[in-house]
Amino acid sequence: MPAAGHEPAQHDVALKVSNVYKVFGKRPAEVIKRLRGGKKRAELTALGTAAVIDASFEVKKGEIFVVMGLSGSGKSTLIRTLNGLWAPTEGSVVVGGTDISKISEKELRRVRQQKISMVFQHFALMPHRTVMENAAYALEVQGVAKIERRARAEKILALVGLEGWGEKYPSELSGGMQQRVGLARALCAETDILLMDEAFSALDPLIRREMQEQLVLLQSELEKTIIFITHDLNEAMFLGDRIAVMRDGEIVQIGTPDEILTSPANDYVAQFVQDVDRTRVLTAGGVMEPPLAVVNLSGGPRNALRTMRDLQVSAAFVVDRRRNYLGTVRDRDVMKQVEAHSSDLGAVVRNSIEAVSPDTALNDLFGRAVESPIPLPVVDDAGRLVGALPRVTLLAALGNVPSTTSEFPIVDVAVAPLPEQVVTDALAKTEGDA
Amino acid sequence: MEPKFRIPLGDWVEVGLDWLTGTFDVVFDAIRSIFVGAYDGLDWLLTAPPFWAIIIIFAAIAWWASGWKLGVGTAISFALIVGVNQWENAMDTLALVTIATVVAVVISVPLGIWAASSDRASSIIRPVLDFMQTMPAMVYLIPALVMFRVGVVPGIIATIIFAMAPGVRFTELGIRGVDKEVVEAGYAFGSSPSRILRQIQLPLARPTIMAGINQVIMLSLSMVVIAGMVGAGGLGGDIVAALNRIDAGLGFEAGIAVVILAIFLDRVTASFGKSSSSGRSKEA
Numbered sequence: 001m002p003a004a005g006h007e008p009a010q011h012d013v014a015l016k017v018s019n020v021y022k023v024f025g026k027r028p029a030e031v032i033k034r035l036r037g038g039k040k041r042a043e044l045t046a047l048g049t050a051a052v053i054d055a056s057f058e059v060k061k062g063e064i065f066v067v068m069g070l071s072g073s074g075k076s077t078l079i080r081t082l083n084g085l086w087a088p089t090e091g092s093v094v095v096g097g098t099d100i101s102k103i104s105e106k107e108l109r110r111v112r113q114q115k116i117s118m119v120f121q122h123f124a125l126m127p128h129r130t131v132m133e134n135a136a137y138a139l140e141v142q143g144v145a146k147i148e149r150r151a152r153a154e155k156i157l158a159l160v161g162l163e164g165w166g167e168k169y170p171s172e173l174s175g176g177m178q179q180r181v182g183l184a185r186a187l188c189a190e191t192d193i194l195l196m197d198e199a200f201s202a203l204d205p206l207i208r209r210e211m212q213e214q215l216v217l218l219q220s221e222l223e224k225t226i227i228f229i230t231h232d233l234n235e236a237m238f239l240g241d242r243i244a245v246m247r248d249g250e251i252v253q254i255g256t257p258d259e260i261l262t263s264p265a266n267d268y269v270a271q272f273v274q275d276v277d278r279t280r281v282l283t284a285g286g287v288m289e290p291p292l293a294v295v296n297l298s299g300g301p302r303n304a305l306r307t308m309r310d311l312q313v314s315a316a317f318v319v320d321r322r323r324n325y326l327g328t329v330r331d332r333d334v335m336k337q338v339e340a341h342s343s344d345l346g347a348v349v350r351n352s353i354e355a356v357s358p359d360t361a362l363n364d365l366f367g368r369a370v371e372s373p374i375p376l377p378v379v380d381d382a383g384r385l386v387g388a389l390p391r392v393t394l395l396a397a398l399g400n401v402p403s404t405t406s407e408f409p410i411v412d413v414a415v416a417p418l419p420e421q422v423v424t425d426a427l428a429k430t431e432g433d434a
Numbered sequence: 435m436e437p438k439f440r441i442p443l444g445d446w447v448e449v450g451l452d453w454l455t456g457t458f459d460v461v462f463d464a465i466r467s468i469f470v471g472a473y474d475g476l477d478w479l480l481t482a483p484p485f486w487a488i489i490i491i492f493a494a495i496a497w498w499a500s501g502w503k504l505g506v507g508t509a510i511s512f513a514l515i516v517g518v519n520q521w522e523n524a525m526d527t528l529a530l531v532t533i534a535t536v537v538a539v540v541i542s543v544p545l546g547i548w549a550a551s552s553d554r555a556s557s558i559i560r561p562v563l564d565f566m567q568t569m570p571a572m573v574y575l576i577p578a579l580v581m582f583r584v585g586v587v588p589g590i591i592a593t594i595i596f597a598m599a600p601g602v603r604f605t606e607l608g609i610r611g612v613d614k615e616v617v618e619a620g621y622a623f624g625s626s627p628s629r630i631l632r633q634i635q636l637p638l639a640r641p642t643i644m645a646g647i648n649q650v651i652m653l654s655l656s657m658v659v660i661a662g663m664v665g666a667g668g669l670g671g672d673i674v675a676a677l678n679r680i681d682a683g684l685g686f687e688a689g690i691a692v693v694i695l696a697i698f699l700d701r702v703t704a705s706f707g708k709s710s711s712s713g714r715s716k717e718a
Binding site: 080083085109110111112113114117118120121122123124125126127128137138141142185189195 | 613615616618619621622623624625626629633634637638
């Protein structure tokens with residue numbers, strides 16, 4: 001039943017934007033009509049400027065949704081329609097179940113107080129008020145008593161790393177610290193949704209990086225829904241669970257960072273992602289290959305040796321029956337076991353190579369890949385072997401070359417495998433052990 | 435030679451003025467008595483105590499507002515006014531300026547706020563202000579005389595009209611100049627427009643608004659001399675008298691008293707505008 005299937009999905013949606021248009025100028029309705037008729041926005045500048053054209057998306061609860069575009073792409077206008085700072089010319093914006101394009105000013109103020117807060121590009125702090133008073137501003141507007149307001153603001157200031165700065169004025173703080181106050185002010189409102197308009201763009205690169213990391217940390221702790229606007233693709237890729245790419249007022253693609261990077265919807269997006277630092281965006285899980293040289297512990301040394309011979313590899317991953325990753329074996333070690341007529345493969349399993357989680361960025365893997373004689377095993381949270389990362393795959397990912405070539409045995413040849421004939425002979429000699 | 439065709443603009447103004455005075459006579463009388471009352475009261479407050487008491491008070495205000503230098507300077511220069519026997523005239527003028535300024539500020543600041551909040555209001559108010567500022571100041575005296583008769587009131591009214599414009603302009607400028615993002619932040623956290631005006635726009639526009647008020651005071655002072663022509667008295671009265679008699683000495687004595695008042699008022703009000711950093715702790 002479709003209705004039943006829809007229910008939980010609706011429940012997960014924090015914010016829903018449907019067919020939103022925002023047109024500035026003399027004749028907005030006419031502009032929308034012509035846009036729908038297939039005209040481009042550049043042809044309609046005489047009638048008005050279409051800042052946002054037919055934007056539709058849903059943001060799930062607890063998600064970091066990034067809207068990325070260059071200046072003039074309409075992203076700042078779009079974010080301002082989400083809390084009603086701009087009323088959409090057409091379309092609806094549903095925040096936590098309330099369509100804010102249909103409510104009165106007073107109700108809209110209540111939505112802003114309770115459901116959705118905002119962090120600004122240039123911090124937008126009140127220079128005549130202390131850090132504490134700035135942080136507690138939302139509470140003041142909500143009518144919270146002064147003592148409680150102070151207590152709550154103090155807690156949030158500590159959370160963003162500004163403990164003890166409450167009595168200073170914003171002008172006494174560095175840019176990064178000022179934006180922490182901006183963040184504290186938004187967090188203090190205790191709304192589920194946080195809008196961040198180029199929140200880190202005015203900061204130095206090092207501070208920006210630090211703030212991005214802190215935001216991700218805070219988000220995982222507080223489980224806020226964050227809608228983040230940026231023109232910096234690296235930032236988008238780092239923060240975003242999903243990214244919407246905007247161009248000339250239109251959303252041209254929505255997808256996970258991996259999807260945007262590996263299958264751009266059009267040339268524009270492709271060109272855009274050219275410059276991105278792929279190693280920070282792509283994860284082990286995104287580029288890994290199916291592990292072929294896998295042997296089962298309970299299969300015993302003879303099976304393992306046969307598998308390695310067939311694949312022409314010198315080592316293999318060892319898993320148990322539920323595919324839990326146990327370690328690696330080398331063909332020479334297994335050969336010895338076979339020759340000794342032992343059926344215990346476990347004795348020769350090595351654990352020198354640390355498994356990699358699928359979420360690890362490639363950036364963190366190069367060092368390990370260089371040191372490891374065999375591909376890095378990729379193991380999920382449950383401990384199961386889900387893939388392998390040969391060095392060649394890492395390299396291919398950087399150049400965006402399709403790397404899934406089953407031509408390569410997935411274990412690359414750091415140590416030459418035993419000659420096939422030798423293995424076959426050994427297996428034949430010990431035929432009776434199987 | 436008389437031109438054949440002439441637009442009788444002057445006649446229309448006179449007819450309009452006649453109609454105004456005829457119809458709203460009661461209103462003008464009421465306004466007149468309010469201003470006379472306010473002026474007499476304030477003037478009494480300034481002239482009844484011995485001059486040295488007033489000088490001490492003014493010096494103290496200057497000291498508190500700016501520093502000891504202005505305090506001492508105020509005491510010396512006001513003593514000079516007493517020395518040239520212009521004390522009562524100076525206090526009359528100060529009372530006139532104070533009342534005109536207060537009324538002008540009370541009208542102009544809200545007008546400026548309105549002009550800042552609406553482009554349409556701004557486009558209506560702007561040309562009116564241009565008119566008020568550029569029309570030769572003495573012209574205001576004529577209808578004011580007709581409506582309020584000879585005395586201090588036409589002087590005050592003409593002063594208010596002449597001096598109001600910078601108050602409106604600076605207020606509008608100040609509020610429009612407040613960082614848009616900060617105002618947006620106010621809205622984004624669910625503040626009402628009146629809360630944003632009180633807590634964000636006015637405090638942040640304060641230095642500019644204070645500069646406007648300072649200009650209002652300066653213009654009032656310059657107009658007050660002209661108001662002496664219609665019997666507003668004070669230093670203006672003496673200056674007009676000196677002009678009639680070509681008495682350079684009296685003219686200079688009254689003139690220097692105007693300058694001293696102007697410098698005192700300017701420095702004191704200017705320091706109110708600047709002290710926004712020490713003032714913010716009070717607002718908080």
